[in-house]
Amino acid sequence: MGCGRIEDITDVRRTGRCVCDVVRAIKDIQDQATSDCPPCPTNCFLEPLGGLVSPSRNQADTRVFMLLTEDGTPFKAFYRDRDRCDNDCFSVFFRVEDIFDSCCATLRVLEPLDAQRKEVDLLNADGTKIDLRQICKVRNFALTGSCITVDLNCFCAIECIADVFLDVCD
Structure with missing residues (x-):
């Protein structure tokens, strides 16, 4: 459990859900207005390793x-x-x-x-x-x-x- 979240999703006191829902809605709206935009340069999911510096750098460890x-x-x-x-x-x-x-x-x-x-x-x-x-x-x-x-x-x-x-x- 972190950030005040309650692990039991059936508990109505679970916090943070509305923020997640709002951000998801904003993302959907943005996706409709843009196409082929480059990803955020510091996205933790960028591959391969070295992608945060430049896609051509392959020696990062x-x-x-x-x-x-x-x-x-x-x-x-x-x-x-x-x-x-x-x-x-x-x-x-x-x-x-x-x-x-x-x-x-x-x-x-x-x-x-x-x-x-x-x-x-x-x-x-x-x-x-x-x-x-x-x-x-x-x-x-x-x-x-x-x-x-x-x-x-x-x-x-x-x-x-x-x-x-x-x-x-x-």
Whole structure:
């Protein structure tokens, strides 16, 4: 159960249904007005891997994504920092490593890097919350040795960010 949903669909208190119905209706209306439009460039269902960057890129081995909590904030996780000299040790970017049981997943935490491949500290000045402006500075990612196991039912949204080559099998 996630986002306040009640799993029993016969329960009239189930929330979120009208939003789904409205969005479905809007999609139908839009489909009647448009044809042959290109898909959203960050749609998580785009294939093949590399499609978020450009369809011709075929060396990508990771689809980077963020998970959003019920209140719309990015889910963050701790990772062991490579240089261990600072506090840039939280990230909102992940790579899926495994999915098991109904909807559990092992996610690898990805280190956020800027265009010059320097760490981006995503925390605010107090070090207590994610500074959303800092997320905009992220252009690259690096693998970390930190993995977490999550219940995917606890999240309300997923946003795919990029397809990248992280040399996972190295």
